[in-house]
Amino acid sequence: MYQRILLSFFAGGLAAGCSTVGPDYAGAPAMPLPNSFVRAAGHGTALQASTWWIGLNDPVLVGLVERAFVANPGLAGTQARLRQARAVLHNEHANQSPRGGAKLLYAHARLPSLEDGGADSPQLPSRLDLYNLGFDASWEIDLFGGQRRAVEAAAASAQAAEANLADMQVSLAAEVVQVYVNLRSCQRRQALNQEAIAHQLRMLDLTQRRREAGTATELDLARFQEQLESTRADNGPLVAELESYHNALAVLLGVPPGGLDRELAQPVPVPLPPAAVAVGDPAALLRNRPDIRAAERTLAARTAQIGQADAARFPRLNLMGLIGIGGTHLSDLTHLDDFVALGAPQLSWNFLDFGRNAANLDKAKGARDEAEARYRATVLAALRDTEDALSRFRQRRVTVATLARATQAAGHAAELTRARQRGGTATTMDLLDAERTRINAEQRLALAEAALTNDFVSLHKALGLGWTQ
Structure with a gap:
């Protein structure tokens, strides 16, 4: 019976929340997304692979x-932030219930006796036992949509966190590939340096014998000695x-x-990009770029938060x-027909806040304007990144x-x-x-070649490719 009383009491507030303040997102x-990239001449027509590094055939x-993707600590931290954002969204949904x-x-109480037994009568204390089992419930009716705006903001923030995770994957894949390419290039250059040292040693030895035979001068010998030492000096920086690169790649993979x-x-050749690299629809690619999606979802969240701040200026209804x-005996807990029921609607309105709510509303509007400006800046930066990457890649080829x-x-x-x-018809010196x-x-x-592959990587990063769900 008492369950029906509470349910009917709360059901009466369902029709109360009928308006939602604040701007709808x-x-x-609108941004001037191009139909084609200015620097994309000769690049082809459709590059959409999320696992583009497979095309390097390594x-x-x-x-x-x-x-x-499995072990990087930074990526794990971004995944944890996504879980936090989703938990906030779940909490905001729960706040509507x-x-x-x-x-x-x-409770056991010892109270002074209230009986008057005369001046000569001792005042014996009274003892009281109290047993109580109670159920309580409360519900804030969302009269002006503040809680609904909170759910909107939390949902958009969770989607922004998803986009940030995708952006982290894009950056991580690009960094791993570039460090690996530089490592392989450095191995090749170190091997060539050792080959150069071997040839210069032969040239120095031959010049030494020629000087002893009188067909070369001390100046010739000193010149070849200087070349050899200079080449040997290049080896130390190459080793470092x-x-x-070994250290950087290990840390990216989460190992010491x-x-x-x-x-x-074991050295292997530097992986090279395919002969034909295609670039797809610029507008579609840029809209799917994770940092642009994150900026757009952040703008949506900031817009919803204006409604949250605006709703705080109006009355609140709690049921x-x-x-x-x-009762005073343990057996009283079994008397289900003898209960106390209370229903109390409460209307509150903090209208005398000396401008606090208005200031919070202005702050929310400012945050929304900042998010819009950041979105525009992100789009323009993405356009510039892509055009720069296309230009560098084309010229590097x-x-x-x-x-x-x-x-x-x-x-x-x-x-x-x-x-x-x-x-x-040619001397050994000529051959060397x-x-x-x-x-x-x-x-x-x-x-x-390493720079070409790195420019290929930068192009995919600029297009926002390399993330998975």
Whole structure:
């Protein structure tokens, strides 16, 4: 019976919440998203792969990215923030429902006697036992939609947290690939440096013998000695650079520095991008870019929070109910037909707040305007990132092609010099000099190839690709 009383009491407030103050979110402000990228000439037409690094055809790299998605501490922290945002949303949904609880009370009191037995009569204390079992409930009626706006804001914030997680995945994948590419490039350059040292040692030895034979001068010997020591000096920074890449990659995968040294000790070629790289619809790509989605969802949350602040300026209606049974004996708890029931609506209005609510409303509006400005800035920054990445990638391809031809020519020249040396028309010194030129060309090409792949990575990062659900 008492359950029906409470249910009917609370059901009477369902029709009360009928208005929602504050602006409704009308979507992100219009931005001039292009139909095509200015710098995309010659890039093709549709690049949408979320796992774009597979196109580099390096199984070791693919495994490293997958491991980073599982073990990276920064990504784990972003996932934890997403869980927090979802918990806040669940809590705001729960705040729309009644609150109820049960209480069981036992009290023992020792009171002075209230009987008047005369001046000579002792005053014996009275003792009282009290047993009570009660159920209470309360419900704030959302008269002006403040709680509904709170749910809207929490939902948008949770979606922004999801987009931030996707943005973290994009950045993490790009960083893992770029560090790996730099590591492989450094291994190649270190090997070429060792090859150059070996050739210069031979040149120095030959010059030493020529000087002893009187066909070379002390100046020639000093010049080759200086070249050798300079090349040897380049090896130290290369070793330090290689170790730093090992350390960085290990930390990205959530292991201590040095944890990947043995696994990646064997040099392999730098992974190169595919011959054709296609770029899809700019507007669609940029709308799906995680940081833009996060900025848009943040704008939606700030818009809803204006309604929250506005609703605080209006009256609040709370419905409260109480049912209790009990008495001075434990057996009174079984008398279900002897209970106390109380229903109490409460209307409160903090109208004399000396401008506090108005200030909070102005603050919410300012936060919303800030979020809109940040959204616009994010879109423009994304456009710039993409155009810059497209330009660098296109120009780097030209550079790599030019250096590849130069390296091929240097290798061909070295082969011709070797043939001439075997035929007696070129000296060993000529051959060693041609080999030095070839090694230098290969070193420049190794740097350019790594830069090309890194520009390929930057292009995908600028387009916001590389995240999964």
